Amino acid sequence: MKRFLPIALAVCVFTFCAALRAQPFPSAPVATNAPAPPQSIKLDVLVRDKDGEPVHGLAAEDFALFDKGQPQKLAGFTPVAADEHPGAVQVLIVVDMINMGFNSLAWTREQIGEFLKQDAGKLGHPTSIALMTEDGLRMMSGSTTDGSVLETGFEKLATNLRAIQRNGGWAAQNTIMEMSLNQFTQILAVESARPGRKLVLVISPGWPMMPRLGSQEDLRAAQWVFNVDVSLTDAILDARTSVYQLNPFGVGSRTLYYYQSFLKPVSKVNQAEYPFLALGVFAVHSGGRVVIKGHDVAGEISDAVRDAGSYYELSYDAPPADGPNEYHDISVRVNQPGAKAQTLKGYYAAPENVGAKPKN
DSSP, X not given: OOOHHHHHXXXXXXXXXXXSOOOOOOOOOOOOSSOXXXXXXXXXXXXXXXXXXXXXXXXXXXXXXXXXXXXXXXXXEEEEOGGGSTTSEEEEEEEEOSSOOHHHHHHHHHHHHHHHHGGGGEEEEEEEEEEEETTEEEEOXXXXXXXXXXXXXXXXXXXXXXXXXXXXXXXXXXXXXXXXXXXXXXXXXXXXXXXXXXXXXXXSSOOOOOOOXXXXXXXXXXXXXXXXXHHHHHHHHHXXXXXXXXXXXXXXXXXXXXXXXXXXXXXXXXXXXXXXXXXHHHHHHTXXXXXXXXXOHHHHHHHHHGGGSSEEEEEEEOOOOSSTTEEEEEEEEESSTTOEXXXXXXXXXXXXXXXXXXXX
């Protein structure tokens, strides 16, 4: 299911055009009498017991899957023991230099070095590093399980880079938010081309959440937020990517949990607000997590990487949408006492760009 890229690139053209080359909209399909093929949805599902330990040995009949509250028949089911299948899960560590201050950045670099030296530098999964910077996204060209190789590559990427000065008014914060979302879009586009399941660990306090909208005069901005939300939500699904926000600021930040007020999915344009585009919101909706350990970035990375262990691949044919950009929530239940499933929270069916325009 690769319907994301034209939509995401179209959004980038209208909203982040300074960073990406314009792409044409695809031509409208010729109408036929043949019914459209069902949309296939593939989910990577983690299952844990009441103590948080992974649950192994489940069969297809142990799962119940719901789309918009309606039970769905599984079209595919595969248990995956990642420890027995090297390369089944790939990890990308992203350092957000756009939204991180100098002191936090210096500390983060030290903490990444500590993580890469653990277990004699042997990583459990193919891992790569990317940097979000004011000069654009920088990514390593490949992945490795050798921590020393990764550390050397990281230092080369970070050479002559510096944190962005975040002071400024609304316009400056707006620019930083758009720059961040643009590079996040590019990361998902790259991950969609890689096979298998991916974990994207973004070390970041999050980009600016901006003021909430409150009047009909803000309809254009609400439309922009909605379009970006649709594109990025479905990009996460297409890329088979779980996003993790690793906050380097520790437990004392005043806005640490503000994103939790915006976890309800946006199903209509008039519900859209800037904070719905927060990194923490995308992390939770993707089946990832927000990990906060109080200035322990190495510990946060280790915590998130544990989710790259055993999991289950489930697939099903989604029910047809009643209209464009219809949000479908996903629920997976496990027939085991105390067991809980962690996976994608939902997607937008029949995605359609409905007029992505600059906010201003």
